[in-house]
Amino acid sequence: KQEVTQIPAALSVPEGENLVLNCSFTDSAIYNLQWFRQDPGKGLTSLLLIQSSQREQTSGRLNASLDKSSGRSTLYIAASQPGDSATYLCAVYEIKAAGNKLTFGGGTRVLVKP
Amino acid sequence: DGGITQSPKYLFRKEGQNVTLSCEQNLNHDAMYWYRQDPGQGLRLIYYSQIVNDFQKGDIAEGYSVSREKKESFPLTVTSAQKNPTAFYLCASSPQGPRTQYFGPGTRLLVL
Numbered sequence: 321k322q323e324v325t326q327i328p329a330a331l332s333v334p335e336g337e338n339l340v341l342n343c344s345f346t347d348s349a350i351y352n353l354q355w356f357r358q359d360p361g362k363g364l365t366s367l368l369l370i371q372s373s374q375r376e377q378t379s380g381r382l383n384a385s386l387d388k389s390s391g392r393s394t395l396y397i398a399a400s401q402p403g404d405s406a407t408y409l410c411a412v413y414e415i416k417a418a419g420n421k422l423t424f425g426g427g428t429r430v431l432v433k434p
Numbered sequence: 435d436g437g438i439t440q441s442p443k444y445l446f447r448k449e450g451q452n453v454t455l456s457c458e459q460n461l462n463h464d465a466m467y468w469y470r471q472d473p474g475q476g477l478r479l480i481y482y483s484q485i486v487n488d489f490q491k492g493d494i495a496e497g498y499s500v501s502r503e504k505k506e507s508f509p510l511t512v513t514s515a516q517k518n519p520t521a522f523y524l525c526a527s528s529p530q531g532p533r534t535q536y537f538g539p540g541t542r543l544l545v546l
Binding site for chain 1: 438440467469474475476477478479490522524526532534535536537538539540542
């Protein structure tokens with residue numbers, strides 16, 4: 321059974337510092353991996369999607385890398401801003417005979433202090 | 435204005451009561467999903483539907499029921515059999531296949 325772990329569970333940094341968020345998964349036979357942002361009491365917004373054949377994806381200040389063989393992904397947020405304060409979740413998509421499935425990690429709660 | 439709507443934003447359930455959470459999408463997506471999120475945790479799949487009139491159990495379906503009579507709608511009923519229903523419930527939809535899922539704003543269910 322796939323398990324997705326995000327460490328640390330919470331992170332506090334001063335504004336301007338780069339953020340590094342980690343995600344690990346136990347079964348490397350994934351189809352893709354996604355990073356989501358969740359603001360308090362809100363739904364999820366997709367940030368980046370990396371296909372299993374890709375090594376990284378970039379969008380503005382965000383860069384996500386994927387090392388499928390070691391079961392790891394890292395989300396980098398450059399020059400953090402107070403508006404980046406949120407919870408970040410990673411999720412892996414698997415295609416299985418029993419049904420396709422998205423499995424989420426527990427999230428990393430980020431606070432960027434002005 | 436396309437998107438996913440969930441109602442109500444807050445819902446209170448009395449002991450032994452069934453309650454229904456609404457989820458509607460106008461994105462013309464075939465697949466729809468219900469997740470439960472507990473504080474400080476990730477999302478766990480309750481039920482999903484790949485097509486109208488068909489749905490499958492997720493990891494934590496016990497105590498919940500769904501229907502998919504229309505493409506746009508995927509209501510979730512929390513039955514009295516669900517002994518610990520207090521949580522944040524998120525609905526999502528996606529096109530067929532391994533595409534990103536689009537999430538609604540969520541419904542917070544509290545027990546009186």
